[in-house]
Amino acid sequence: MTTLAGKVAIVTGGASGIGYAMVQNLLEAGAKVGVADLNEEKLKELEQQHKGELLGVVTNVTKEEDIKNLVNKTVEAFGGLDIAFNVAGASKSGAIIDQPEEDWNFTVDLCLKGVFLSLKHEAKYMKEHGGGAIVNVSSLNAHVPMHYGAAYSSAKAGVEMLTKNAALEMSKHNIRVNAILPGLVSTPLTSGLTDVDAINEAYLERIPMERAGDPKEIAGPALFLVSEEASYVNGASLLVDGGWAVTGYPDLSKFITENRP
Ligand SMILES: NC(=O)c1ccc[n+]([C@@H]2O[C@H](COP(=O)([O-])OP(=O)(O)OC[C@H]3O[C@@H](n4cnc5c(N)ncnc54)[C@H](O)[C@@H]3O)[C@@H](O)[C@H]2O)c1
Structure with missing residues (x-):
């Protein structure tokens, strides 16, 4: 298990799904965490659960002043910043000609x-204080387009x-700085689609492992990327997609008979 005792981290979008799994991993590894999200209620709940180890900062990641405040508050509370996971994301889908x-x-x-x-202000602090490690959450959709997802992809x-x-x-x-590219992960972001049986089946047909990932299965590789074990991994794109990208x-396996030379 990676040890991050004495380290301080920021997770944006940390109140739900993949970001929340990352927060849990960081706390388990001994880091202190500044969690940024729009969901104030969930942030308060998390602060209560992890007093002294977790700071919730209501943040809209599209606002520069909010990000500056996030970095300042986290540093003020825990004395530094070594690690950041930039996770917050969502989309409004639509056909290009109608969007x-x-x-x-x-x-x-x-x-x-x-x-x-997020990257700008996290790195600004890190530059002045000896460095750090940052992981940005991209998506399989950085490589694979999807219907009605032009803006997101x-x-x-x-x-990336x-x-x-x-x-x-x-x-x-x-x-x-590294990127992680998740495939289909079971979170509130995707449940609206995967709860529909026909849509879920269509997804699973594309995934060699025939299942969606759990948020923990993204958080683990992300933790590796900020750990000492990954000290020479830089500028990489790590696909974590159950093999989707290789489909x-x-x-042709169904055409290959046992008699085939
Ligand atoms: N779930 C998947 O299948 C999947 C696949 C590939 C990539 N991703 C990416 O992973 C990231 C996390 O997705 P998730 O599935 O955990 O989603 P989620 O909806 O469970 O969590 C996203 C979190 O971001 C927060 N957020 C939204 N807008 C924000 C803003 N403006 N400022 C601050 N916080 C904001 C939300 O309140 C929420 O807590 C996203 O960037 C998403 O695009 C998800």
Whole structure:
């Protein structure tokens, strides 16, 4: 088990799903955590459960002042910042020819600008204080387009490239930046789709492991990326998708008989 005793972390979007699993892992590893989210009620509940180890900071990641406040409050409470997981995300879907500009802006602002602003202010602090490690949450959709998901997929592809640029710029400040690209994960974000049997089946047909991932199965690899074990991993994109990205070629196994040479 990775030890992060004495370390301080930030998780954006940490009140639910993948972000929440990351918060749990960080606490178990001994880190103190500043959790950023819009969900004030859940943040208060988490603070009560983890007094002295977790600080909830109501934050809209699309607002630069909120991000500055998040970094300041976390540093004030716990004395530093070593690790950040930039997770907050959601989308408004729509066909390209019908998508209102405000839905595009909502999605790209949250998924891409939100990561930019978080990264900017986390790294600014880390640069002045000896370095750190940052993981940005992109998506399988950075590589695989989806119907009605142009804004989301484009933003997530942007997060992957932003991560590479950050790794290039920040290595000299002893800051490592990597991206994690989840496939289908069971969270409140996806339950509206996967609760519909026909949609769930359509998903599972694409996933060699024939199931969605659990948020813990994303949080574990993310923890590895910020740990000492990953000290030479930088600018990488780690797909965590149950093998989804290797599908697409026709399944020829059903045509192969035992008599085949
Ligand atoms: N669940 C999946 O299948 C999946 C797959 C690939 C990528 N992802 C990405 O993983 C990340 C987490 O997704 P999840 O499935 O855990 O979703 P989730 O809905 O369970 O959690 C997202 C959290 O982000 C918070 N949030 C939303 N807008 C915010 C804002 N403006 N400022 C601060 N916080 C905000 C929400 O309140 C929520 O707590 C997202 O970036 C998502 O795009 C998810």
